[in-house]
Amino acid sequence: MSTRILAVSDHPELAPQVAAWLVEAFGRPGGRSVAELTALILGPTKGPEESFVLFDGDAPAGTASLAHDDLDSRPDLTPWLAGVYVPPAFRGRGHASALVRHVEGFARAAGVRTLWLYTWTAAPLYAGLGWVQVGLEHEIKRNIQVVLMRRDLAGDPA
Template sequence: MQTRLVTLRERPELGPQVAAWLWHAFWRENGESLETVLAVVGRSDAERGPPQSFVLLEDGAPAGTASLAAADLDERPDLTPWLAGVYVRPESRGRGHGARLVQAVEWAAAEGGAGTLWLYTGGEGALYRRLGWEAVERVPQDGRTVLLMRKALGG
């Protein structure tokens, strides 16, 4: 199986697939429209720094995505940039694609001059912990609690 990472800047025609994944996985339950997500994804085309979205291709077909965002958690507007929207389609999980996508965003953040990258997750962050991320705090968000994590970038 051959894999390759591309950006939405390189392959904007992948935007609707990425938006559909993100809407189903994260945004639908918050009442956001697919059109709203498509608009956000469509702006994820920076050459350097946020916002950028990455797509992992598996034998040429989109298999997962992750993004570098300037902001992601309304409760922490002081923090930037963010790893956001990590998603791997179910039939492609268990192959290291999530780690590869996370590492692509880490690299892009570092290339953009960031010293620290942030993320939040509704889970315990096992994938991120394995990749060297540190749990910082639990943050109340929309009636639930999320785990805020960070990773120091660079040397």
Template sequence: MQSDIILKRLRADDSIGAVVAGWTFAAWGHLHPGLTLEQAIERTKANCGQAGVPSIFVAMQGETPIGTASLIADDMSIRREFTPWLASVFVVPEWRGQGIASALVRQVETEATAKGLERFYLYTPDQQSLYRRLGWQELESLEYRGETVTVMSRQLGL
């Protein structure tokens, strides 16, 4: 990752919140039938915690947001026993392949570890190799809202 890229915690009153919500809505809104962009923006604001769960982090290149990742309590309605979740890892296309997603994932892991969490989860339809490289383990593959996804977990502190 370039040295001029910083990771920051997103605040509910931050003007880039709508941009972040727009990215995640465009990428995964289809998994939430009936969800509007306006509702996605409100959800994003609600997940802007000050520490721990929930938290949203944004990769910034100067004043420009270029990626995001979240630590939230619940990301999969059919696996409510799993908590918390790494969610909404997204990097704008022109910035991909530069280690930004990995840095965002590590930031969320650091946040989770600092709050005493021992394990957390994610699901992905197509980024299993990225998460395996970062120490995540596959738990199961399943159909979720019309998409085949892999549920993965990470033991923290290892």
């Protein structure tokens, strides 16, 4: 099957699907609702920000975003690769890697030199894509320790 990646800003009808995935994958008690996240995804941006949806054939099969901020304990770092999610039925097909590369390309085209992410489960995936672990941080909302990673985009081929 063929894949394609669409920007939510060009296809706002995809925002509720992205929000539902994010609540499913990263939600927590007392966290944002699907409606609140949808409004946030479609709302004003603080710089180069965008959410993307990967399609596997005609089926939406994953999402990833470029976000201005993502980790409350590190407001000094920006921008972030955020919300990378592929539903279980579509895993093992390289979709997460394709989404990461797409966000990196979008960020690079916007003049971003360094991109950040945090993860508590997928550090090996990101390391395999050239991301470097720079430390451990405390994720306040979940009260967990996470791995902070960086990707230097300057000098990378487009």
